[in-house]
Structure formats: C-alpha cells, structure tokens
Amino acid sequence: MQPLPFIVVVAGLTLTTASMQAQTRPTKPVAARSKTPTTATLPEFSMSRMEVESHTRFLASDELMGRRTGEAGNRAAARYIAEQFRQLGLKTPPGQTDYLQPIELERTKAATNATLLVGKDTLKLGKELVVMAGEPTTLTGDVIYVGYGLTDGDDGYKGRDVKGRIVVVQGGSPEAKGPGEIFRASAEKRKLAASKGAAALIELYSESIPWGFVNQYFSREQIGIPVTSATSTPVTHVWINNANNQYKQLKEAGQAVTLRTSGRPHTSVPSANVAGIIEGTDPKLKDEYVILSAHFDHVGVGKQGGSAYQPSDSIFNGARDNAFGTVSILEAAKALSQQRPKRSILVLALTGEEVGLLGSRYYAEHPLVPLKQTVFDLNTDGAGYNDTTIVSVIGLERTGAKAEIETAAKAFGLGVFAEPAPEQGLFDRSDNVSFAVKGIPAPTFSPGFKTFDEAIGKYYHQAIDNPESLDFNYVYKFCQAFTYAARLIADRPMRPHWSAGDKYEAAGKALYGQ
Template identity: 75%
Template sequence: MQTHSLLALLTGLYVATTSVTAQPRPAKAPPAKARNAAPSALLPEQRLPRTEPETHLRFLASDELQGRRTGEPGNRIAARYIAEQFRLLGLRPAGEGNDYFQPIAFERVGSATMATLTLGKDTLRLGKELVVMAGGPSTLSGEVVYVGYGLTDAEDGYKGRDVKGRIVVAQGGSPEAKGPGEIFRASNRKRQLATEKGAAALIELYAESIPWGFVNQYFSREQVSLPAPADGGAPVAHLWVNNTNNQYKQLKEPGQSVTLRTSGRPRSTAPSANVAGIIEGTDPKLKDEYVVLSAHFDHVGVGKQGGNPYQPSDSIFNGARDNAFGTVALLSAAKSLTQQRPKRSILVLALTGEEVGLLGSRYYAEHPLVPLKQTIFDLNTDGAGYNDTTLISVIGLERTGAKAEIEAGAKAFGLGIFAEPAPEQGLFDRSDNVNFAIKGVPAPDIAPGFTAFDAAIGKYYHQAIDNPDSINFGYLHRFCQAYAHMARLIADRATRPQWVAGDKYEAAGKALYGQ
C-alpha cells in the first residue's frame, strides 16, 4: 500500500474515532480553583473531556503526517482532518465552493546551484558573499542603477530613473524594518516593484540584524512562496550581497559595472489550503461582526527540511508544540462555541504556511473570507513550547484592547497570564497575528506558558523530539479550555477592542474601521 493511501485510511479512522469523542459525555469536575473562578459550571468549555485534545494532538503530530510541511501530503491530510472536524461540529463552510478550504497555489522554490557577481577585480560567490533569493537562470552585464531602499517612486527611489532591462541596486531592509519578518517583507516588496519596473536584476546590499551566516544557510534550502501575480511575469533575478562592513559601497555609485551569473532557483507548484468555518452569532446586530480564532497547522517537515540536526532513527519534525498544540485549542474552542454560541460570529481559521514565512495568513489578509472591516479581533494561538504550566503567555496583551477578557479566560481554569515574554525576540511580528495587525485588526498571540527563551524551550523548539509523548496533556486540556473561554468573553463583550493609543498599528486600525 502506498504511503498516501495509508495516511488517508488513518485519517478516516481518526475522524470516525473523534466522531464518538465529540458527543457530550460526563466529564470530571474541574479543579476547585477553576470551579470557583468560572462564571458558569454549565459552559461547554468546562465539560471538554480531557482525552479529546490529546486525541487530536496525537493524530496531528503523528509520524504518519511527516511534519505537516506546506505543500507536502502530510500537510494536506492535516487540513482534511481539520475540515472534517469542522463538518462534524456543524460549522458553516467559509471557503471556496461551499467547502472549508481556501486553496493557495504556493510555489516550491529550489536552491540555487551557482551564482557569481564580478565587480572590478572582485568576484563574489554563492555561499560566501552571495545568496540567491529568486529568479531564473541569468547572465547579465552592465552599469548598475542605485534606487535607495527600492520601495517607492519617491526621490530616493525610482523617481526619474528608467530601469527597464537594467541591474538595480537597493539598500537592504527598510527605515522601519527591525525584525526578520519586516526585513523579508520589505525584500519581497522590492522584488515585486523591480519586476513591475522591468528591471533585469535586483541586488540588495545586506547589512541587517540577522547574522549573515543564518541568512546564507536559510536561503541555501528550499523555500515555499506565495504565487506570483498572474500579470506580474516571472520575478527578476534577485540576490543579496553581504555588505555588513560596507565593503561594497561602490555599488551605490554611478557608473559602476558588474557581471552577474546565476543558475536561478527552480520553481514548482506546492498546493495547500487554509481551513475555515463560521459559527453564527446569536445577537441580531452583533452577529455581523466577527472574531477570528486562528492557529497554524503546518510544521517544517522531515530531515533536512527541518533545518536542525536530527538522528537517522528519528528524522520527523512532529511539531507537537508548534503548532499542533494551538491547532487543538482551535478545534476545542470551535466545539465549545458551537454548543453555546456567543453574540458575535466566529470565524475559525486554521492557517497553513506559517513556518515558511507567515504565508497562509498573509494570503488570507489579502483575500479575506469575511470582510476585514467587520472583523473586530483575531485571537491567534501559536508558540514555541512551554516552561511554566501554571501560565498562559500573551504577546500583545497590553496593546490590543482585550486584556480583561484574556485574563479572565485564563483565571477561570486556574491559569495566570504572563505578558510580553522574551521582548528581545520581537515575537509579535513573528506569528500569523501580525498579518491581521498590518491590516488594522487587533491581534494578540496566545502562547503556552513561557517566561523566557531558555533551555526548556530550545530543547523542543523545531526539534525532532517534539512529539506527542513529550506533551503535558493535563496542561494542554486547561490551555484549550482557557482559550475557548477567552474567545467567548471577547465575542460577547459590549464594545469592540481597540489598539492602545500610539501603537504602531493604531493608524491601520483607524483606517480599516473608519475612525
């Protein structure tokens, strides 16, 4: 029997199993602390069987799903499993063709095998001073055109410059870019604009905060990218040059000539999908507003795809913590909120492509299934793991306007809140919540309890040993209950949450909601 057939059979068996688990059944009473704190002993989240989250996680993080890498069969099986759970719970399909899927035709981008850039007497080479970001095979010679950051048509950009068929040089990053996500998003915008302008190649002078060694290693592996716009043509040859010590500043000067050779990066299709279902609210007016519950279900795959060392005896990066944990919380919340619906409507959104650049959420933000203007909040759940099972950690708690509800949701199940863990990591902009925030939607990230990126986190984060048998299932159960209760409280609150004054996403929120 071929692997994909076996996996399909296993999926069917698990769906059948959970169809039994999903039926109401007597459950153990919650701990005394949770009983005293919870507003009602009858809420569905309090009746959630302890074994149900465990069952979901053991399937989603099983070896059979091969690390759920975007574009691979295990990822598609995970999406199907989630969709069938939505169907079992009675969620209304929010995807295409009256189904739960929002298909995305990702591209798989292979690694380059050769690249050189000759500048005077210097020859820069792939794997040393150069990385190839995109584009097909190219051999080009000519004078370069410096366009500043290469992000706009303004005075320090393309204004007054005809770059059709020319080699464009841009400064790396952007004036605002601090973390990796912002740097990569700026780079993608530069490539898109250079392509639109008809440039033959784009060279970025890289001198950003991410060490060059990491950049070199990361872009020497296969990547997955969003599909190019249908009318945008093939992307230009795009390279980063290590300009950490400003040693190639002459590339900014007029009259500089270079010769560029690159094998390019081969592209092929890598289909995947977000999974989305709707729970209609009960209030005649508020049901036209939506709270999005989101979590990514993809992980990094098998072997070299994982990007970290592994043993021949265990080469599967199961991703139990990141993010089968959050996906299970999403399914648990969907069940609770279906059994007792809140005032506002809920969009339950399982996202693909997070590990390859937050791509599933970025695609959704550009192609929303419910109007963003009617989306009042995104309660995202994602994390690297936990080192404190008495807590839930929240990135963006103080910024996104629902602090009271989030704290109450955790307290109802005996858990504390730890706000803004590991601020040096820039975590707010490193998960799917940021793509909602960019559009103006208040969007914190709810993570398993951690207070710092310490050895307990690093032991499992993107490691092959992050498998189901290493999970504290009692903590998973309480986390799922608390997440569902937070969602209920936010969906039932009288007023919309608002960005705090002065937040960097406040202006986007005012523009979105017409404030």
C-alpha cells in the same frame, strides 16, 4: 462533548437526577427563571479531555510526517481539520464551496552558482552573494540606484525608467527590524521591480540578521508565495553582503557590473488554509468577526527539520508547535458552535507558518470575510511551555482585551504572563503579525513560559516533540481558557483597540476609519 453521568441538559438548564424527581412533585408557583446560562454551564467548562488528547495524538502522529507545507502529511492535516468543521456544522465562508482556501505556493531550489563582478571585485555565491530568485542569467550593464525601492516617491523610482536595467536598492526598510519584516520588504521590492520591467535587482544587505544565517538559509530549498504571476518571468534578485557599506559604489550612476547566475528552479506547490464560520447571535454584532487562528503545519522529516535527529526518530511531530494550538481552535469551534457568542467567529487553521507565515500572509491579502469587519484575531502558537500554572500572551498589553484574557485564564486556575522573552521579538514572528500589519488587534495566546530556557529548547523544532511528552491536563486547561477568552472577546459590547502609540495603531485607524 461527553455528557456527565446522570445529568441531562434541557433548554439550557442542568438537571440532576434528584432535581428531576423533585419536579414530579407539586410545587408552589415560582418566578420565571432566567434563560441566561451560568458560567459553569458554558460548553468550555465541560470540554472533553479525552477528545483534546485524541485530536493532538492524531495531528502530531508519525503518519502525518511532520505536516510540512507542500507535503502529503500537511494536506492530510488540512482535510482532518475540514472534516471536523463539517461535523460541527460550521458554515463555509462566503464564496466558498468547502472549508479549504486553496493557495498555490512556489517551491524554489537553491542556486548552484553565481558571481557579481563589481570593478575589480568578484562576489561569489556562498560568500558575499545569495540568489533570491530568477532564471539562468548573464547581464552586463550600468546600475541605477532607487533607494529602498519600495515606492514611486522621491527616494524610489520617480522619474526613472528602469526597463531592462539592473536596479540597486538598499536592504530592509526604514521600519524593518525582525527577519519577517526584512523578508516581506524584500519581496515587495522584487514585485515592484518586476512590474517596472527591471532586468535584475541587487539588494545591499546590512541588516541585523547575521550574514552567515542569511547565507545558510538561502542555500537550501524554500517555499513561498509567488511574487510574480505564473506566466511572467521572475526578475533576477540577489542580496550582497554590504556590511560597513563596502560596496557603496553600487549607489553611484554609471557603475558597471556583470551578473551571472544559474537561477533558482521553481515549481508550483498546492496548499490550503482551512476556514469555517460560526454565525453570531446578535443582530448587529454578528456582522463583526473574531478570528481564532493557529498554524497546523510543522517542519517535516529528517533534513527538512533543520535540527539534529536520530535514525530511529527522524519525524518532527510538532506536538507543541503547533498541534497544541490547532487543537485549541478545534475545541473552541466545538464549544462556540454549541453555544454561539454575539459576534461571529472565523475559525482559521493556517498553513505555511514555519516557512514564512505564508498562510496568514495569503489570507490577509485574500480575506474570506472583510478585514474591516474583522475586529480581533486571537492567535495561538508556541515553542512549548516551562510553566503549567500560566498562559503566556504576546501582545496582551497592546491589543485591548487584557481583562477578558485574564478572566478566562483565572476561571481555569491559570495565571497570565505578558510579553515573555521580549528579546526574541515574538510578536512579529507568528501569524498574528499578518493581521496586525493590516490593523487588526492580534495577540498570540501561548503555552506558559517566561523565558527561552533549556525546557523550551529541548523540544522546540526537535524530533522528540511528540504527544507522549505532553502534560495533557495542562493542554486541556489551556484549550478551555483559550475558548472562554474567545467567547468573552466576541461578547464585548465594544470592540478592542490597539494601545495608544502602538506601532500598528495607525494601521488600525486606517482600516476601521477611526
């Protein structure tokens, strides 16, 4: 934080030159002043705009090559964030020797050929069939249907020996709606099938995501969290297009199939989340944690970006998505470490969001502080902005901290718009959902927008999303509002709770023993 001219801060009191001169003259005794600072003396109210811009320009620079997970630019961004934490004096999480939480991810190349013979029908790769995982395989045998294949219950594996068998499962899950939920359910099915020794897993896909999108997505390289251990052979896993239930015979006992696949070659990819702790000041509340999260990865360079680009600019810099959010948590870390709140803060920069919320999913399964002691996650992420008079908060009405967020935004001249673009299902499309499924209230604090319009689409995952196109006065106010909201939430006497009836309320009650 850059000091203002001619101002000195002593013991929490701001003294101008005139007031210091006045103190040299004799005065009558006065009542003791309160040591509680006024709102305006909180560090976030004198945040450095130039520092906000400098962080952003580095994180969204060409030298970081789009910060793609698994690439050198992503690792450089993680190191930069870690060294900022070190400079600020943040504590390393319990059990860690540094700020990096290492994650061993898996890079999987696309299959080159695959067929599934079902009766007189031959399903082919790129048409009716996609390969999710597995080694080169040729299998012939009868299938066994186990419902959704997510449990050992009556509609699952109960009483069925599937070792060495070809297992068929229904796509998705009873609760799965969006892409993230569908993919998470699919990974759980593969994990369970592998643990039971199945030879192959066939998933009957008839979900809301168009099959053309599914086909295109799995025809290219993916990065993910390994479903099975590094020493075990991944189970062969395919999806087939079962629109209109056209392959319902696969649910019948005795149905014979032949599956041939080239498999999907896979290699290990190191990555890391970055985490630092600011210890709270309250003797009791400091054992509770508020997470401040943002993903620092983006989509890379050229064809990796998935969108059109020009030879003169093939780097997808990701200034809006999500250097913007990463800088917000860096600035919050600085202000909150200078004047600590009552609860402890875990500042968490996440990798792998763009390739499947991987960093947050990994953290939720391998937390650095107990989830039961984690009372809130204030996530920040966004596709961009089309209104610099507001912040947009996805989950504002659901997660119990509306008053604090609105107060913080108002302090910096910003309004709050709740639940933008509801048709997009945004709550379940960012890292906050990895915490929500565990029961932790977790909204996403986003740059200002109400709808996905041309102004958003112009920059979202586009090569022109560069620092030069940002309104840094707005980025500055956004960082201030985010930090102040975090402070107010961390200082609440009572922890926030899910709104009654919310889809994640039951998970919250289970986590916190309510």
